[in-house]
Amino acid sequence: MALFLRTRPGGGTARTRAAAAVAALVTVGAGLGLRAVATGDVAKYGGDALYTLLIFALVVLAVPRVTPPRAAAVALAVSWGVEFLQLTGVPAELSRHSTVARLVLGSTFNAPDLFWYAIGAIAGLLVARGRAVPAGEP
Numbered sequence: 001m002a003l004f005l006r007t008r009p010g011g012g013t014a015r016t017r018a019a020a021a022v023a024a025l026v027t028v029g030a031g032l033g034l035r036a037v038a039t040g041d042v043a044k045y046g047g048d049a050l051y052t053l054l055i056f057a058l059v060v061l062a063v064p065r066v067t068p069p070r071a072a073a074v075a076l077a078v079s080w081g082v083e084f085l086q087l088t089g090v091p092a093e094l095s096r097h098s099t100v101a102r103l104v105l106g107s108t109f110n111a112p113d114l115f116w117y118a119i120g121a122i123a124g125l126l127v128a129r130g131r132a133v134p135a136g137e138p
Contacts, residue, residue: 013064013065016060016064016065017060017061017064020057020058020060020061020064021057021061023057023060024054024057024058024061027050027053027054027057028054030050031046031047031050031051031054034046034047034050035047045112045113045116046116048079048113048116048117048119048120049116049117049119049120049123050120051079051117051120052075052076052079052116052117052118052119052120052121052124053075053120053123053124055074055075055078055079056071056072056075056120056121056124056128057124059071059074059075068124068125068128068129069125071124071125071128072121072122072124072125072128073121075120075121075124076117076118076120076121079117079120079121080114080117082104082105082106083106083109083110083113083114083117084109085105086105086106086107086108086109087109090105091105091106091107092107092108095107
């Protein structure tokens with residue numbers, strides 16, 4: 001994921017978007033792979049963190065000049081918003097009728113998920129900050 005964040009002026013939004021799209025695909029693959037090889041809490045909570053990383057990559061894909069802290073904040077807010085939406089029962093009802101809805105919205109609220117979403121946002125932020133190019137450097 002760190003490959004696509006650039007903060008220097010004129011950093012090339014097309015390149016950023018392409019790399020963010022690749023990062024999103026890799027994140028989806030990692031999530032599916034995790035579910036294939038792990039079970040229980042590792043698969044569930046690892047998937048939660050990857051869910052937020054995917055949103056992070058999608059935010060950068062949509063807004064390539066976004067700063068890493070803002071992308072992390074948006075990804076975390078969306079993840080938490082979806083989790084709290086589960087308290088309404090709407091995602092559970094939609095999940096009964098659609099596999100896509102179940103994958104995107106989940107079905108039941110689980111408070112520990114909130115922590116793991118934060119871990120995913122922090123991981124995205126740290127990776128992005130490690131790759132960001134300070135202004136004025138080549």
